[in-house]
Amino acid sequence: TRPVIYIMEPDAVGLALKDDCGKKSGYIDNMSKAIPVLSGNNNSLLYVDVGYWMLETEYNQTMVKETLKQFTTEGRVTGIALDTSNYRNTSEMTAMCESFGNMTGNNYHCVIDTSRNYRGPKSGGEWCNSRYAALGVPSTNNTANNMIDYFLWLKTPGESDGACVNNGDDALKGGGTPGQFFPKAFSLMWDRGYFVDVLKIAKFNEYSDSVDLPQTGGGISYLALGIIIACCVVFIVLGIFLKRRYDAKQARRRYVNNAVTAPRTEEAGTRKPYLSLKKYPRSSLDPLPSLKLGRYDSTYLEMKYAEFDAYIAHLLALDAVSTCDLLNRFLRDDSSLLVSDASDEEDAVVDATTVTIRKGESYSISLEVPTPNAAISYHFTTRKHDIGFTITLNEETLQVYSREVALKGLVRCSNAGICTLTWDNSYVWHRSKVVTYHAEIVLMSPRTQSPKKTGINEAVDGNERHTGFIEHTQRTSLLLSPRRLVNTSMRRIIGWDKHEAWLKAGSMIIQRTKVKKPLVHAADTWYRKWFTLDGANGVLRCYDNQASVTREGPQARLKLAASNTSLSVADARQLHGPTPYIFTVQRGKTMWILCTETEEDFSSWHQAISKSIFLVNWSAGHENGAKSDDDEENDV
Structure with a gap:
């Protein structure tokens, strides 16, 4: 029942929240059992050591706060202990304590270990018997701060941290076992500490700061010696290799000279020279096909x-x-x-499509869900690395975004609409990902919640592979592109930031190809872009995204004010587009193959482009007709 101060488990909270070993060892559960026992004494003060590094960020402070709340339900917790057996300055620890107190409403006070923190830590952060440790303020409750209850010598001055054999030069060697008194460490701490600096008590002067440090002028370091030995070994191996290569070349040269100068004989049993040339018939086999490295797309x-x-x-x-x-x-x-291997068959993706998703891009496929209570069955795997994956239905999230290496599942769609499966690689700056996937629509029974076994999957899918499209999502660039710089400057000078009267604006998917070349039905030829239709001038513009309208400007333009401009609906089965809603806009040799995600967007864009072509051509013809009438009147 006597007054006592308990400091509970140094660094245990930090290790339990940040280290897997602490979690597996059950630190939190063990401390929860010890708190009611220690707080049974009404005259005791219980401080839980949390590790000062757990208070450096607001997120970590929140984790410590929730842990202390859990401990409070088990017993009485007075506050926290900081800098146990460490070297951090008292002012630094005071600031952390005040910050944590403001966050928790001053519910937890602090005690600070000042046994060897008078000079603070040296750069490098040596923890084992640091030669720059200094004896701090002795134990007292005169802290001049309401949030700090005590300054305590929790670590006994001079107590060794261990032998420190494998530590750096800042660690004092020869400390013995942990907990043993280390006279050399105590002498240096006293000479550099509070009693000598403030109270002006005499130094011991038994050791200097440079004790045990390696010599810098009289000898050679171990690193330099190791480099010299390694260089000698390399030169010896290289010399042996070159000598053997030279000997082999000389032996071949002597053999050739002997074979050429040897007399020819026709006697039976005489062996022909080794280098006598013999013509063999050329093989009629075709060469074995080869594969290029890094090509994993389905078309190739x-x-x-x-x-x-x-x-x-x-x-x-x-x-x-x-x-x-x-x-x-x-x-x-x-x-x-x-x-066959049963495990490989289970993990294999049947009837799959393989695509390469480059860095900074995302790849999506769209499936039209015909009726409610349908489901999307999906299965994908990646090569070595994970990739972001999500599923949305009419902008509603069905599969929460997560990064997976392989995933297989079935999600139910409560409504009909467009379901989009997206593989995201925008968070990567230097690596492409290879994804093999398969997705199909499964009609499910509302009662049993199970797939029907009547072959409806084939009827819905039509045994067609769904081609996806690519969207650039990584926008942060270290350097400003010349095109962006010029367009941004001209817009500010001339005043191009004014909003244009668009007849239609929105996103569509375009195939990146030319009419002269055969159409390539690959997954990486379809890209989602932002389009605007200038109805007054009859110009269809293509932008990288919506923000590019007022930033870089258009990537391409297609003028509709021409007699050879045509608009037609394309056959989706031949083009293998992401969705069946495909149409083409052609002017001369330039043709844009466009695709929309929904039937409504298809109808609205098709109607808007048709209207623009008609109005621009009608206006041009009307102006030419009016001009010819004026000329006729002038002639009269």
């Missing part, structure tokens, strides 16, 4: 599959292969020769 792989099939067919036509039953079965992909 399908092309290579066709080349390999042709190569295998050529092999099967050979007599040596056709007469061998084992080779025939192997090349014809006989299942009896294959060893």
Whole structure:
């Protein structure tokens, strides 16, 4: 029942909240059991050591606050202890205590360990028997601060932290076992500490700050010695390699000279020279198809599959292969020769599409959900690295954003609409991701919540692979691009920031290709862009995104005021677009293949572009007709 101050578990709270070892060891649960026992004495003061680094940020302070609330429910907690067995300045610890007190409403007071913090820490942060430690203010309750109850010597001055053999030069060596009295450390702490500096008590002067430090002028360091030995080993190995290479070259040269100068003989049993040339017939086999590194997209792989099939067919036509039953079965992909792995079959993505998502981009596919109570079945895997993934239905989140390496699941759609699956790689600055995925619509029964077994999946999907589209989402750039700099400057000088009267504005998906080249039905040829339709001038502009309208300016323009401008609806089955709502706008040799995500956007854009083409051409024809009438009147 006597008055006592308890300092509970130095650094335990910090290790339990930040270190996996502390969590697995159950630090918090053990302390929760000890608090009611220690607080049973009404004359006791209980301070929980939280580790000063846990108060450096507001987020960590919040974690400490919630932990102390949990402890308070178990017993009586007076406050927290800071700088236990450490070297941080008292002023620094006082500021942390006040900050934590303001956050918690001054519910928790502090005690500070001043046993060796008089000079503060040296740069480098050596913790083991630092030679720059200094004896601090002795234990007292005269702290001149209402939030700080005591200055205490929690670490006994001169008590060793250990032998410190593997630590840096700032650590005093030879400290013995932890807890043992270390005279050398105590002598240096006294000479640099509070009693000598403030109370002017004499120094011991037994040791200097440079004690145990390596010599800098008279000898050679271990690092330099290691570098010299490594260089010698490298030179020796290189010399042996060059000597062997030279000997081999000389041996080959002597052999060639002997073979050329040897007399030719026609006697039976005489061996011909080794280098006698013999012409062999050239093989009739086609060269084996090769693969480029880093190419994993489905279009390229399908092309290579066709080349390999042709190569295998050529092999099967050979007599040596056709007469061998084992080779025939192997090349014809006989299942009896294959060893299957059940785990690999479970993880494999069936009927999948492979795409490469570059750094700073996101890749999306859109699936039209025909009826409520339908579901989206998805399965994807990545190569080595994770990628962000989310699912939305009509801008409502069905699958919360998370970063996964592989994921398989089924999400139910309560309403009909457009479901978008997005793989996000915008948080990466230096690495592309390869994703193999498969997604399909499954019609589900509202009662059983299970997929129907009537083959409706094939009817909904049509066995078609859904092509996705790419969107640039990483906008932060270290340097200002020349195009952005010029456009921004001209807009400020001439006043181009005024809002233009657009007939239509919104996002669409465009295929990046040209009419002269064959259309490539690859996933990385469709990009989401922002478009504006200038109805007065008949100009369709393409921007990188909506912010680019007032920033960089358009990436491309298509003038609709021409007689050879045409608008037509494209066949979505041939183009393999992200959605079936595809149309083309063509002017001469320039053609834009555009795609919308919904039928409503398709109708509105198609109607707006048709209206713009009609109005611009009608206005031009009307002005030309009016001008010809005026000319006729003048002639009269």
